Amino acid sequence: MDLVIVGSVALDAVKTPYGQVDRVLGGSAVYASMAARYFCRPGIVGVVGEDFPAEYLKLIKDQEIDTSGLQTRKGKTFFWKGNYNNMNCAETLDTQLNVFADFDPIIPQEYRKTKYIFLGNIDPVLQLEVLQQVENPDLTAMDTMNFWINGKRSELLEVIKKIDVLFINEDELRMLTVEKNILKAAKEALEYGPQLIVCKRGEYGAFVFGEDFLFYCPAYPIFDVIDPTGAGDSFAGGFLGYLAQAGKIDKESFKKAMQLGTITASFCVEDFSLNKLSKIELKKIEARAGSLQKYVSFK
Amino acid sequence: MDLVIVGSVALDAVKTPYGQVDRVLGGSAVYASMAARYFCRPGIVGVVGEDFPAEYLKLIKDQEIDTSGLQTRKGKTFFWKGNYNNMNCAETLDTQLNVFADFDPIIPQEYRKTKYIFLGNIDPVLQLEVLQQVENPDLTAMDTMNFWINGKRSELLEVIKKIDVLFINEDELRMLTVEKNILKAAKEALEYGPQLIVCKRGEYGAFVFGEDFLFYCPAYPIFDVIDPTGAGDSFAGGFLGYLAQAGKIDKESFKKAMQLGTITASFCVEDFSLNKLSKIELKKIEARAGSLQKYVSFK
Numbered sequence: 001m002d003l004v005i006v007g008s009v010a011l012d013a014v015k016t017p018y019g020q021v022d023r024v025l026g027g028s029a030v031y032a033s034m035a036a037r038y039f040c041r042p043g044i045v046g047v048v049g050e051d052f053p054a055e056y057l058k059l060i061k062d063q064e065i066d067t068s069g070l071q072t073r074k075g076k077t078f079f080w081k082g083n084y085n086n087m088n089c090a091e092t093l094d095t096q097l098n099v100f101a102d103f104d105p106i107i108p109q110e111y112r113k114t115k116y117i118f119l120g121n122i123d124p125v126l127q128l129e130v131l132q133q134v135e136n137p138d139l140t141a142m143d144t145m146n147f148w149i150n151g152k153r154s155e156l157l158e159v160i161k162k163i164d165v166l167f168i169n170e171d172e173l174r175m176l177t178v179e180k181n182i183l184k185a186a187k188e189a190l191e192y193g194p195q196l197i198v199c200k201r202g203e204y205g206a207f208v209f210g211e212d213f214l215f216y217c218p219a220y221p222i223f224d225v226i227d228p229t230g231a232g233d234s235f236a237g238g239f240l241g242y243l244a245q246a247g248k249i250d251k252e253s254f255k256k257a258m259q260l261g262t263i264t265a266s267f268c269v270e271d272f273s274l275n276k277l278s279k280i281e282l283k284k285i286e287a288r289a290g291s292l293q294k295y296v297s298f299k
Numbered sequence: 300m301d302l303v304i305v306g307s308v309a310l311d312a313v314k315t316p317y318g319q320v321d322r323v324l325g326g327s328a329v330y331a332s333m334a335a336r337y338f339c340r341p342g343i344v345g346v347v348g349e350d351f352p353a354e355y356l357k358l359i360k361d362q363e364i365d366t367s368g369l370q371t372r373k374g375k376t377f378f379w380k381g382n383y384n385n386m387n388c389a390e391t392l393d394t395q396l397n398v399f400a401d402f403d404p405i406i407p408q409e410y411r412k413t414k415y416i417f418l419g420n421i422d423p424v425l426q427l428e429v430l431q432q433v434e435n436p437d438l439t440a441m442d443t444m445n446f447w448i449n450g451k452r453s454e455l456l457e458v459i460k461k462i463d464v465l466f467i468n469e470d471e472l473r474m475l476t477v478e479k480n481i482l483k484a485a486k487e488a489l490e491y492g493p494q495l496i497v498c499k500r501g502e503y504g505a506f507v508f509g510e511d512f513l514f515y516c517p518a519y520p521i522f523d524v525i526d527p528t529g530a531g532d533s534f535a536g537g538f539l540g541y542l543a544q545a546g547k548i549d550k551e552s553f554k555k556a557m558q559l560g561t562i563t564a565s566f567c568v569e570d571f572s573l574n575k576l577s578k579i580e581l582k583k584i585e586a587r588a589g590s591l592q593k594y595v596s597f598k
Binding site for chain 1: 316386479480481482483486500502503504506513514515516517520521522523524551554555558592594595596597598
C-alpha cells in the first residue's frame with residue numbers, strides 16, 4: 001500500500017448543462033483513489049451501505065484500488081445531489097449522510113505503516129482519529145470545506161497543525177484565515193502548521209505556497225467541461241499518487257505533483273462520474289503533461 | 300514614435316480598503332503609455348480640459364511620453380469616481396465625460412506612420428476613425444468594455460475585424476461571444492478577425508489565444524494591492540511597449556510581452572494613481588520578470 005485515502009464513497013445525482021445522471025459512483029475517496037492509481041497503489045478507507053451497487057465495487061477493485069478499509073454497514077450509502085448552472089460552483093440540492101453519519105474510520109492493520117496519507121474532506125474529529133492510527137507517515141495531506149471551517153474550527157485547526165499539505169479552495173482559504181489577499185491568506189495558513197498550502201482555484205488552476213516556495217499551475221485547457229464533480233479530489237489524488245510513486249518530498253516533486261494532479265483533474269471533468277477518470281491511457285496523461293508545460297513555458 | 304496610444308486622460312477619485320485619493324491622474328492612455336515607456340517611445344492621443352493640472356502634464360512629459368496628440372479643450376477633464384470593496388471589481392460612483400464627450404481623435408501627421416497602435420477603451424466609432432488615419436501599421440491592438448459590447452455591438456465588431464490583438468477581460472469575452480467556456484469564447488472571438496485574443500483575468504493573470512497558440516501567465520504575486528485602477532491598461536501598455544521595442548511579431552515575442560505586461564501591471568497596483576508605475580527602476584522590472592518565470596517553471 002503506497003497511499004491511504006480516507007473519505008466519502010458516495011452515490012451522486014448530478015445535473016449540468018450537458019445532461020444529468022442519478023445514483024452514479026462518486027465521493028472524495030473514490031475520485032482521489034481513481035486519480036492516484038495511475039501512479040501508485042492506493043487503498044480506500046470509507047463506508048458504504050447495503051445498497052451500494054456491486055458493479056461500482058467491481059469498478060473500484062478492477063482499478064487495483066485496495067478496498068480492505070472499505071466497510072459495508074447496514075443502511076444506505078451517502079447520497080449527494082447537486083446542480084451546476086455555473087460550472088465553477090455546485091448548488092447542493094440534497095445531502096443524505098446515511099451510513100456516513102456514524103462513520104468510524106478504522107485503518108486496517110496493513111495500512112498503518114503506509115507512508116502517504118490523504119484525509120479527504122470529512123469531519124476534522126475523524127481526520128484526527130485517522131492520524132492517531134497511522135505510524136510515522138512520510139507525508140500527510142488533508143482537504144476540508146466551509147462547513148467544517150465554520151462549524152468545527154478549533155478541531156480543524158488541530159488537524160491542520162498536524163499535517164504536511166493542506167488542500168483548500170481559495171474561498172475557503174480566505175474564510176479560514178480571514179485574509180482577503182490570497183497570498184496573505186496562504187502565508188497565514190502556513191503558520192497554522194503545514195509545510196505546504198495547495199490553493200485550488202477551479203478553472204484558473206492552483207498554486208502551491210510554502211516557505212520560500214511559490215508555484216503556479218494553470219488548469220489544463222478543456223473546451224467541454226461536462227461535470228466538475230470530483231475535480232478537486234482527482235487533483236489531490238493525482239498530486240499525492242505521484243508523490244507516493246516518486247518517494248521524494250522536495251520542490252521539484254511538488255511541481256511535478258501539481259502538474260499531474262492538474263492532468264488527472266482535467267480528465268475527470270470531461271465526463272460524468274468516474275466515466276473518464278477510470279480509464280485514461282497513460283500515454284494520454286503524458287501527452288497532456290507535456291502540453292501543459294508548453295502552455296506556461298516562456299521559451 | 301514607436302507606439303501610438305489612443306484613450307482617456309482622466310482625473311480619478313478612488314477609494315479602496317487602503318485609502319482614498321481625489322482628482323489624481325488616471326485614464327487608459329496614461330496608464331498604458333506610462334507602462335510602455337519603459338520599453339519604447341510612446342505618444343498619447345487624447346483630450347483634457349482647461350482644469351488639467353500642469354503638474355500632471357509635466358509628469359507625463361518627464362517620462363518621455365510624447366504629447367503632441369494630446370488636445371486641450373475648453374471645459375473640464377474626464378472625471379471618474381470609483382470604489383473597490385472587492386479588489387477584483389470597481390463600483391463606478393460617478394462618470395463625467397466632460398471634454399471627452401466630444402473627443403475627436405486626430406492623429407498628428409508625425410504619428411501616422413507609427414508601426415504599433417493601441418486603441419484604448421473608447422467608443423468603437425472613434426477607434427475606427429483612428430484606424431482610418433494611420434498608414435500601414437505592423438500591429439494594431441484594442442481594448443473594449445461591456446458598455447460598448449452592449450451598446451455598439453456592430454461598430455465594435457467592425458473594429459475587432461480590423462485589428463490584430465484584442466485585449467479583453469474574461470467576463471467581457473463571455474459577453475461578446477455568448478460562450479460560457481472561456482476557451483470556446485476565445486476561439487469564437489478569434490473568428491471575428493484578430494490574430495490574437497489576450498484574455499485578462501485580474502488576480503489570476505491572463506492568457507493569450509491564437510491559432511495553434513495558447514499561453515498562460517499568472518499575475519505577479521502582490522501581497523499588498525493598494526489600488527487596481529489601471530492594471531489592465533498598464534498590462535496592455537507593457538505588452539505593446541515590449542513588442543514595439545522588439546520589432547518582432549512572433550510567438551516568442553508575445554510570450555515575453557505577456558511577461559512584461561504582467562510586471563508593469565504588478566507595479567501599477569502597488570500604489571494609487573501613477574505613483575508607482577511612473578518611477579520603476581528597470582532592474583526591478585527585470586528582477587520581477589525573472590521571478591515570474593521561476594513561479595511557473597517545472598524545472
